[in-house]
Amino acid sequence: MNKTSLLSFVDQMYPSSSQKKYWTFRDESDLEKSRYEANRRFVLKHGANMSEEQQERFFLTPNEESLLRRQYEIQLREFCRKFQPPMPKSVAGTSFHYFKRFYLHNSVMEYHPKEILVTCVYLACKVEEFNVSISQFVGNIRGDREKASDIILNNELLLMQQLNYHLTVHNPFRPVEGFLIDIKTRCPNLKDPERLRPGMEEFLDRCLWTDACLVYSPSQLALAALLHSTSKVQENLDSYVTDTLFGGEKGADKLPGLVEAVRRIRSMAKAVEPPPRDRIRPLEKKLERCRNTIKEQEAKKNKGHRDFVDEEDELEMRAMEERNDRSARSSRQGTEECYPLQNSPGSQ
Structure with missing residues (x-):
């Protein structure tokens, strides 16, 4: 091996990978711009009628989202470190890639990090060929494991879609x-x-x-x-x-x-430091309040839509029944003309 080829050798397929082409950025400012835009899209979608002051009180700011992501990255590392059976380093590395990529274009207000976190690890286990069943996997999760299984399996396709199906990760x-x-x-x-x-x-x-x-x-x-x-x-x-x-x-x-x-x-x-503990708890509460309020608003909107649709369906059903009645009467009349009923006057 010549002297200048070692870096290419240790990187192997990275230079021609989807990771290099689509998920390697010029600098950190590109990443912050993408995250800022994800935050603004969510705020404008759900708070377009609010003033800037109201938006700031109700929604997480980009900086607040950053603090929460960092907190959940710490939890992600701990989850991988304590996982049983012991997890290869490549699985942890790939999980972090997926988590960071997902939140480049999505807000934590739309998809809660605690749900995306475990989905990232589960998908990374598959991609890195660390074979654990879903029951083994959720055995590492505290709380309702059946619910955890549903969350992971329901989010798996969403995660792959948001990653543009670029699942191979080259770790160091x-x-x-x-x-x-x-x-x-x-x-x-x-x-x-x-x-x-x-x-x-x-x-x-x-x-x-x-x-x-x-x-x-x-x-x-x-x-x-x-x-x-x-x-x-x-x-x-x-x-x-x-x-x-x-x-x-x-x-x-x-x-x-x-x-x-x-x-x-x-x-x-x-420069890595954990986010201040005294800031995380209020941000968690703000996140839950924001998500719950939006869910309630969407539920009311969907209920109103269903009521409107039900009313339309009822009118359409009545019209359909009237058409069917007319069609049936017309059909009977035509049949009587062609095939007169027995004992009718015309049959004499």
């Missing part, structure tokens, strides 16, 4: 293995490369709570994890990156961009 875990194998082969002076693994896995766990997977490639995430871990154990692999990975002139042109990507990924992971 395989590139991590590629880097470790390469380092063992080409960095003999580095003692026990396996001691880098815990730091790399911890770093990638933190990355799951960022938008890095929607902006950077799996190999860039893996390289950032590698350099983060080497700094933790007070090693230095700068020469491995500059000389071994990008030793040629062709590779040197790409080095500044890669260095900036790694710097930005490490900065994103370092």
